[in-house]
Amino acid sequence: MKRLLTMLGATAAGFTGVVALHSAPGKSGSLVRAAPTTTTTAPKPGSPTTTAPASGPGDATAIGPLENYSYGVMSVKVVIANHRIVDLKVQKLQTLDSYSTQLATYAVPMLKAEVLKAQGIRINAITGATYTSEAYAYSIQGALDKLRFK
Amino acid sequence: MITRTWQPTGGTLDSPIFYPQAVAAGSRLRTEDPRRLSRRPSAISFYAALVAAGVGMGLVLGLPLVDGTLSEIHLRGGLAMFLGSTTGLAGTYAALLMVVMASRAPALERTLGQDGVLRWHRRLAPWTIGLITAHAVLLTLAYAQAAHSGAWGEVGVLLRTFPNMITATVALAIMVLIGLISIRQVRTRIPRERWWVLHLLMYVALALAFAHEVVLGPSFVRHPIAQYTWTLAWVAAALLVLTYRVGVPVYRSRRHQLRVAEVLREGPDVVSVILEGRSLDRLAIAGGQFCEWRFLTPRLWWQAHPFTVSALPQPPYLRLTVKGVGDFTRALADLAPGTRVAMEGPYGAFTVHAQRRRNAVLIAGGVGVTAVRSLLEDLPLKSRPVVVLRAASEAELVLADEVEELVRVRKGTTHRLVGNRDAVPMESIVRLIPDIAKRDVFVSGSTGFVRDAVAAVQRAGVPADALHQEVYAL
Numbered sequence: 001m002k003r004l005l006t007m008l009g010a011t012a013a014g015f016t017g018v019v020a021l022h023s024a025p026g027k028s029g030s031l032v033r034a035a036p037t038t039t040t041t042a043p044k045p046g047s048p049t050t051t052a053p054a055s056g057p058g059d060a061t062a063i064g065p066l067e068n069y070s071y072g073v074m075s076v077k078v079v080i081a082n083h084r085i086v087d088l089k090v091q092k093l094q095t096l097d098s099y100s101t102q103l104a105t106y107a108v109p110m111l112k113a114e115v116l117k118a119q120g121i122r123i124n125a126i127t128g129a130t131y132t133s134e135a136y137a138y139s140i141q142g143a144l145d146k147l148r149f150k
Numbered sequence: 151m152i153t154r155t156w157q158p159t160g161g162t163l164d165s166p167i168f169y170p171q172a173v174a175a176g177s178r179l180r181t182e183d184p185r186r187l188s189r190r191p192s193a194i195s196f197y198a199a200l201v202a203a204g205v206g207m208g209l210v211l212g213l214p215l216v217d218g219t220l221s222e223i224h225l226r227g228g229l230a231m232f233l234g235s236t237t238g239l240a241g242t243y244a245a246l247l248m249v250v251m252a253s254r255a256p257a258l259e260r261t262l263g264q265d266g267v268l269r270w271h272r273r274l275a276p277w278t279i280g281l282i283t284a285h286a287v288l289l290t291l292a293y294a295q296a297a298h299s300g301a302w303g304e305v306g307v308l309l310r311t312f313p314n315m316i317t318a319t320v321a322l323a324i325m326v327l328i329g330l331i332s333i334r335q336v337r338t339r340i341p342r343e344r345w346w347v348l349h350l351l352m353y354v355a356l357a358l359a360f361a362h363e364v365v366l367g368p369s370f371v372r373h374p375i376a377q378y379t380w381t382l383a384w385v386a387a388a389l390l391v392l393t394y395r396v397g398v399p400v401y402r403s404r405r406h407q408l409r410v411a412e413v414l415r416e417g418p419d420v421v422s423v424i425l426e427g428r429s430l431d432r433l434a435i436a437g438g439q440f441c442e443w444r445f446l447t448p449r450l451w452w453q454a455h456p457f458t459v460s461a462l463p464q465p466p467y468l469r470l471t472v473k474g475v476g477d478f479t480r481a482l483a484d485l486a487p488g489t490r491v492a493m494e495g496p497y498g499a500f501t502v503h504a505q506r507r508r509n510a511v512l513i514a515g516g517v518g519v520t521a522v523r524s525l526l527e528d529l530p531l532k533s534r535p536v537v538v539l540r541a542a543s544e545a546e547l548v549l550a551d552e553v554e555e556l557v558r559v560r561k562g563t564t565h566r567l568v569g570n571r572d573a574v575p576m577e578s579i580v581r582l583i584p585d586i587a588k589r590d591v592f593v594s595g596s597t598g599f600v601r602d603a604v605a606a607v608q609r610a611g612v613p614a615d616a617l618h619q620e621v622y623a624l
């Protein structure tokens with residue numbers, strides 16, 4: 001009985017511990033990250049308005065860095081025309097497993113539409129494809145940084 | 151009264167080491183030499199292990215709640231995905247605990263005894279295999295649902311397009327196979343040695359399964375702390391196994407350099423093997439314990455068997471006594487003197503360290519007398535033990551004269567009961583000892599004997615903490 005109570009008490013402690021630690025402030029918990037309202041943002045000083053980009057090239061193309069999101073790697077090509085992001089293309093996508101491919105196929109068109117609309121990567125992550133969304137956004141950010149597009 | 155003398159090979163006539171009076175003298179010598187006493191179980195280390203096991207369970211049950219799997223539960227296949235992750239984690243954690251239990255770590259062995267640890271190992275086994283099987287089924291269904299495909303087709307997709315999934319599937323097959331052959335009805339039909347070799351494959355299965363856990367598991371991918379902790383826990387479990395099942399036995403076997411000195415026939419199917427070795431005064435063994443023995447002959451070296459040390463070491467000698475039932479134990483009778491012997495152990499909590507009260511009753515059925523025989527040596531003089539020796543026939547009452555002599559020196563009483571179960575009911579054994587409820591009771595013998603004796607002793611009012619048992623599963 002004493003042994004059982006010790007065991008159960010320790011189990012409760014471990015359980016509470018991991019849940020409490022994970023939801024502690026300052027740490028981006030997956031619960032928060034995966035929530036549909038979460039905004040995936042890269043730190044970007046002087047963030048732009050969604051309509052008119054202030055500076056940068058008029059017409060240019062750049063390929064973002066290959067982002068590793070553990071379930072796969074992805075890089076995105078960004079096309080700028082007339083100071084606006086006009087097209088996005090997944091340049092390279094290699095996933096660990098077919099489920100991740102499926103998630104990317106499902107998430108990328110939605111993400112593309114959001115980025116084009118927002119003219120930046122202040123967008124919502126797709127639930128169930130959080131890591132894919134992050135990789136997509138970060139690669140775009142890398143490409144935009146190359147082009148000094150703001 | 152000289153019942154039997156034993157002349158060690160190459161010894162002298164005046165060293166009949168297991169001659170009862172010499173043994174009585176030896177027990178005095180033993181209490182004067184604390185190095186040889188084995189250590190008492192540590193309650194602190196046991197509870198520390200219990201707490202660690204509990205905290206670990208809490209951690210793995212908490213992980214699927216925070217790793218993002220729970221927040222995707224409303225998606226297609228999300229529920230099965232969440233349940234599949236949880237069952238996989240819980241089942242594999244239970245497997246980790248089972249490995250630790252099989253590691254022979256002294257903290258567990260001394261408190262629960264080896265049969266206690268292995269009982270828990272067995273109790274946990276169906277959960278481990280059940281949960282891991284559920285994990286595989288649930289995740290196949292989950293991915294099939296998410297891909298809008300059939301479950302059978304999804305099996306192929308999983309194997310072809312998921313990394314480390316073929317090894318994981320092989321691991322699952324091995325686990326299920328081992329689970330099946332361990333079901334009592336099946337296990338009793340397989341030779342013990344063959345079962346043991348198959349059972350060893352579990353280590354292979356666990357190693358094969360590891361990669362897919364950390365590469366694909368949502369609790370570990372992109373959660374480096376969880377991943378490192380999980381990896382460390384498995385490394386620690388592997389180290390425990392390597393230390394206590396390989397390292398320590400190899401070290402002890404090399405230190406003691408045991409060889410067969412002589413094989414003696416004690417009774418029908420019962421033989422004593424006298425071993426001769428070095429530094430046996432440094433072997434920390436308590437009366438009632440056993441070791442896993444490996445006789446290094448071309449035919450026998452690969453199997454280890456648990457045999458009780460039936461007399462405390464009298465350097466340079468050590469005796470074990472075995473009832474011959476399997477091929478292996480029958481082969482022991484033909485062991486040539488000089489055969490090298492490797493040992494693993496000593497193990498077991500059927501020792502004076504388990505004693506809670508001043509006086510003890512020792513009840514032995516058949517070959518269970520071996521543990522009682524060596525345990526007696528650890529009982530202090532004038533401790534007035536009551537010993538009951540029960541056997542089906544007079545010839546099977548082995549070592550009885552030695553036991554009687556050890557009991558006489560300790561001012562105790564020996565009862566010899568011969569006859570089948572109907573002729574000598576357990577209740578009559580209990581009635582022989584009016585003050586049994588005030589004593590520690592040690593019971594050793596076959597599974598059936600121990601079960602019946604324990605039931606009778608409990609009816610006589612002996613509480614669980616004063617009841618100690620050693621089962622000889624044949």
